[in-house]
Amino acid sequence: MKKKVWALGLALVMAAGMTACGGADGPEGKETNELQKVTVILDYVPNTNHTGLYAAKELGYYEDAGLDVEIVEPTDGVTPALVAAGKGDFGISYQEDVTYALAAKDPLPIKAVATVIQHNTSGFASYVGKNITSPKDFEGKTYTGWGSPGEEAVIHAVMEKYGADFSKLKMITSDGAGYEALKKDIDLMWMFWAWDGINSKRQGIDVNYMELRQLDPKLDYYTPVIIAKDSTLEQDSEMVKSFLAATSKGYEYAIENPDAAAEILHGYAESYDLDMLKESQEYLAGKYSEDSPVWGLMKDSVWTDYTDFMVENGLIEKAIPAADCYTNEFLPQ
Known part of the structure; x- marks a missing residue:
């Protein structure tokens, strides 16, 4: 993916210019206000989950807040560990990963400070021609995924809830075959509709989609979230408040102007089809703040429900209090 790499060069030019002007004073001898550098580590490559960040950067919201924000991809580890190690000021992660990090033998000193999307929009997808419309139909089928314990626990739980025998489902690790595989040997995939669902549809692969939150309310967890080090x-x-205020404005812009926001994202992710980004952005415009008075706000009940699920399914040994996992105190009031 093509990336914008001129930031460092620009910083060097600015530094040289300031030296030529005699330091921190401007041409009229007035002291200039330096922007505070802030780094945000993504969870993956740029996509429409991140549009509000790029909108805030491109439209000058961060600069107006006194911040020079750099958005980077994780290159040498997983985002929670990188943020905990001080490699970035903020990161994009997921509720389950935050809970895992806090429940570890050596807990990571991190906390969620905003949710990007109010509800879990992921779910299970199958090709319509195979007539898989319920977890009960998973018996005798083949599922491909990324092979995590949490993934298996979720599938096991929903199959059990719908009276299906989990032992009759074949699970394999994805080989990257793509959505076309659903027409062949693969029967089920876990999709995030804003990206995978729209992409599969655009490729002419119609799917039956079972959203997790519709299968079990406990699976309506926050994904993704913005995290920071304690x-x-x-x-x-004050920096955290300024960052979240500007980020909130970025997501509000994406909600109100999805096409324009998609074009902003496309400038940082030019390998993606612009029409696909616009369709994805149209979908997420209604999801960022769905059922919430403001963007980013989180609830104890959502954290508690999924933490209980993780305990019940042996993913963690004991529940982590919601107050240890997240805070709303830095969001705009």
């Missing part, structure tokens, strides 16, 4: 929240609270 020490950042404690020692630089």
